[in-house]
Amino acid sequence: MAHACRLAVRGHGLAEPNPLVGCIILDENDSPVGWGYHRRAGCAHAEVMALERAGAAARGGTAIVTLEPCNHRGRTAPCSQALIAAGITRVIYACSDPHPAARGGAACLREAGVEVQQSCPVSDGAGNDAQEYAQRARDLIAPFLHRLQTGLPWVLVKWAHTSDGRMDRYSHNDRWISCASSRAFVHRERGRVGAIITGIGTVVADNPRLTARSLSRRQIARRVVWDPHLDLPSDCALLRGIEEAPLLVATNQLHDSHKRREAESLVRRGAELITVASGAAGLRQLLAHLSKQHAVATVMVESGPGLLLQLLQARLVNEALVFTSPRAASRLNVPPQSIRMAPDPSAHGLSRCVDSRKRGIDLVQRFRMPDPA
Secondary structure, eight states: OHHHHHHHHTTTTTSTTSOOOEEEEEOTTSOEEEEEEOOSTTSOOHHHHHHHHHGGGGTTOEEEEEEOOOOSOSSSOOHHHHHHHTTOOEEEEEEOOOOTTTOOHHHHHHHTTOEEEESOOSOOSSSOOHHHHHHHHHHHHHHHHHHHHHSSOEEEEEEEEOTTSBOSOSSTTOOOSSOHHHHHHHHHHHTTSSEEEEEHHHHHHHOOOOOOOSSOOSSOOEEEEEOTTOOOOTTOHHHHTTTTSOEEEEESOTTOGGGHHHHHHHHHTTOEEEEOOSHHHHHHHHHHHHHHHHOOOEEEEEOOHHHHHHHHHTTOOOEEEEEEOSSOOTTSOOOGGGOOBOOOGGGGTOOEEEEEEEETTEEEEEEEOOOOO
8 A cells, every 4th residue: 555655646746636546456366466546637547557557467356546446437437347347356445535426436346246445454564554554545635635625726835944943044145045955846846736826025035937947847837926916026037937837916906096007017918817805815715716717736835924824824724845954044134023934834733744854955844734533
């Protein structure tokens, strides 16, 4: 099951809005003979891909899959029927399918005489047991489940801070807090999400492009600016590079006649403008618009502490990606009232660290909310 979970992650950035799923096929002697994962929405599911690799060796064997095999015909045929047709005699899955149209695969398999078990029945001898495997699989489908339940995209916020907890740079000559390896990782993540949101303050201060560079992108993320007063500079990099990726500006000033000329200019240059409310209500409107109008499944937020805290306080954040540099910024000559301290993920419900590893000199951690009891 651990291997199936690792396989599932390979689909990140292409499988969405479908869930990430991995599958391993064992022959009748419990030897691996096939593997697969959901590569892209609309293409073969993980079970079908694994069965194709296994061929005739799948007959009498076992399928280990991170998500209950689907039981409906959409753009692909039901995986439950494919497993039955291949002669699989046992299926072990980690999570039940939450989608009303797709669930029921386990019952269908049992009716056909297939032995079905949920989760992994034994320890792997390395301290990883069924509970851990089930947790990994739940983490894989959490973004899919969130969109299913709320209609909103999964929101990943990202920030970097120094060892003394500050979002201020080490000196006025430094451009970044995080190291080169961490920045390359951020570009990879940009190429796997449907939208990147930033605030007008970040645009004015840093003039970012917010594109994935130096790698092969799986998606071209829509750049989104939270700009309540419609202050977007006409010469900013986002507008100059609008042919690189779509640009959306969310504001509450489109009704203001004084801003009409700026709004018309942005539209002529190819930007999309939407009117939203102020504060948390407007942020929720923006997320709903991205989901419904642009089929955005995952959003990454790269902003300063202002917009970041608004999202955290509104409980609109599902995951935090935190980069901690070993260097300190305490020597900066910054007035105390101007110091930008990084938020504490646990103070906003993001108390479960799901991953922690080094990238270059930085510590990179992912935080999520605990699973519901």
